[in-house]
Amino acid sequence: KAGVTQTPRYLIKTRGQQVTLSCSPISGHRSVSWYQQTPGQGLQFLFEYFSETQRNKGNFPGRFSGRQFSNSRSEMNVSTLELGDSALYLCASSLDLPSTDTQYFGPGTRLTVL
Amino acid sequence: QKEVEQNSGPLSVPEGAIASLNCTYSDRGSQSFFWYRQYSGKSPELIMFIYSNGDKEDGRFTAQLNKASQYVSLLIRDSQPSDSATYLCAAPSFYFGSGTKLNVKP
Numbered sequence: 001k002a003g004v005t006q007t008p009r010y011l012i013k014t015r016g017q018q019v020t021l022s023c024s025p026i027s028g029h030r031s032v033s034w035y036q037q038t039p040g041q042g043l044q045f046l047f048e049y050f051s052e053t054q055r056n057k058g059n060f061p062g063r064f065s066g067r068q069f070s071n072s073r074s075e076m077n078v079s080t081l082e083l084g085d086s087a088l089y090l091c092a093s094s095l096d097l098p099s100t101d102t103q104y105f106g107p108g109t110r111l112t113v114l
Numbered sequence: 115q116k117e118v119e120q121n122s123g124p125l126s127v128p129e130g131a132i133a134s135l136n137c138t139y140s141d142r143g144s145q146s147f148f149w150y151r152q153y154s155g156k157s158p159e160l161i162m163f164i165y166s167n168g169d170k171e172d173g174r175f176t177a178q179l180n181k182a183s184q185y186v187s188l189l190i191r192d193s194q195p196s197d198s199a200t201y202l203c204a205a206p207s208f209y210f211g212s213g214t215k216l217n218v219k220p
Binding site: 035042044058105 | 160
């Protein structure tokens with residue numbers, strides 16, 4: 001069974017630009033969660049999607065948004081990039097409830113904002 | 115705000131020793147906990163979850179949960195250099211600790 005895939009793996013953007021990251025979950029998984037990982041803040045939860053609906057949301061500004069498609073693939077968008085947005089963005093998929101089901105992480109997208 | 119706290123380490127242990135990793139959480143309603151291992155440059159992978167008070171063993175790994183003290187721990191017996199990684203504790207299921215870096219010295 002193929003694992004979680006994320007594209008692109010690396011991105012370099014400049015301040016003020018916007019970026020879209022993509023995540024394809026494991027086949028059959030309906031929940032996709034997004035996390036930001038930085039050395040200083042650790043792994044921080046952005047949002048979780050299930051059946052094309054945002055089910056849970058972390059404490060990030062509205063510049064961070066996402067969506068999920070009918071095939072469970074998900075995208076996240078960051079608008080008006082700031083230097084502090086430089087991070088590893090991880091998505092994780094699970095069958096249904098991340099609180100009880102194992103989350104499987106993708107390899108991440110490394111975003112650098114210059 | 116639900117919080118999960120871990121000592122960032124690094125925790126250094128000699129090969130063959132027991133490594134003890136600890137985690138505290140703030141939400142008394144949390145029912146299950148997860149331990150993830152993250153090698154440098156890689157994404158986290160689940161190694162254990164626990165939802166009942168007491169101990170849960172899986173090979174060289176033992177997870178311990180004490181809901182009254184809001185405390186979760188992970189013991190790694192017979193530590194190997196390949197266990198050197200950052201260990202992340204997670205409460206259900208979006209709240210992760212900052213991770214404890216473990217170094218196992220040959």
